[in-house]
Amino acid sequence: MAQKNKLQFIILGLLDQQPLTGYDLTKAFDHEIGEFWQAQHSQIYPQLKRLEEQGYITHEITISGEKLEKKLYHTTPTGQAVLTTWITAGTPELTATKDEFILKLYFVRTNRDPRLPEMLLEQLQLHVDKSEHLQARLATVFPTKKSQAENFGHYLILQHAIGRENYYVTWLKQTLAALPK
Amino acid sequence: MAQKNKLQFIILGLLDQQPLTGYDLTKAFDHEIGEFWQAQHSQIYPQLKRLEEQGYITHEITISGEKLEKKLYHTTPTGQAVLTTWITAGTPELTATKDEFILKLYFVRTNRDPRLPEMLLEQLQLHVDKSEHLQARLATVFPTKKSQAENFGHYLILQHAIGRENYYVTWLKQTLAALPK
DNA sequence: GTAAAACATGTAACTTATTACATGTTTTAA
């Protein structure tokens, strides 16, 4: 049976690496994690509550400045076991993509459609930008072989995301080049 | 502002190509469309109702056999205009992927983790199978240059999906090969 | 002939995800 509520495992995984606040978790979804999963703080805070109720995580309160309370969450041994089970279990279902642009293309019936070049060029720009942005991050976050080895999973997914964007760019260029003059 | 309720446009696009029933639409999401968008019949039937209420589509009833009623939907001129507007508008937001496997990888901290080879090999098999399946479909559905030109969008997205799977396969193989002995 | 699979259409309940509402603190830069 397919595991559901993946968000709980992602949060568990992040908290297992280091204690974090709900705010920190929210930010994590803006960067590398966000390439492969998205969540807003309105989903994260209630999920933290549920994970704590289940005994998978706990928190301690720290004070920032005069009175701003931060809840630093971390995993419990139970939570760590649940996380390991999730990672170790197979992942036999390929999560399907949602790509609005590709769908628009689907409804373009001929390669002579005058809208095609413009549509493809817009996406080309977007994916080139994204690839460059990710490459800059890779260079910043993982400048050395050592840093890559120390956070191997993180390095892998960044590298995967870049490759994916590069494939998209290649495909767009190729498709543009194949259009009739 | 980002366009929402993409499903309505996809249905509109499919119905604009040829009249279809809700059942036909459901099946369409099992094949090529399903590579880029998913929907169950429980989402499709209510959406058809709404689209008809808005005057974007209409239907006529045909009888199959003795008494089985089929509702064949097709677009109205209003619906066609709405569809064109959607396609012509830019698509500046890259729809983000959700990939559970990649997230699991993220939580693998070192390249010596004994679970890694197994995890990567499972995905390799899945993506090889998928690529092969898609390639078989491409060969069946688009055997000639002529057939490719006649349904250009459909051809493009199938080809894109294959390339995407192939990139995934390449990346997995490369990652496997780079693991320490 | 008959059973299974495919065809066909819908609703209900529930889960997941997004956007909006709501409030307050701390840090940074002008």
Added chain:
DNA sequence: TTAAAACATGTAATAAGTTACATGTTTTAC
């Protein structure tokens, strides 16, 4: 000094998506 940005945490309302419930017909293969 003060305004803006960032930090920080929550809930409410809505939208989107999945699973389950519910029913009946037609075709295909045995």
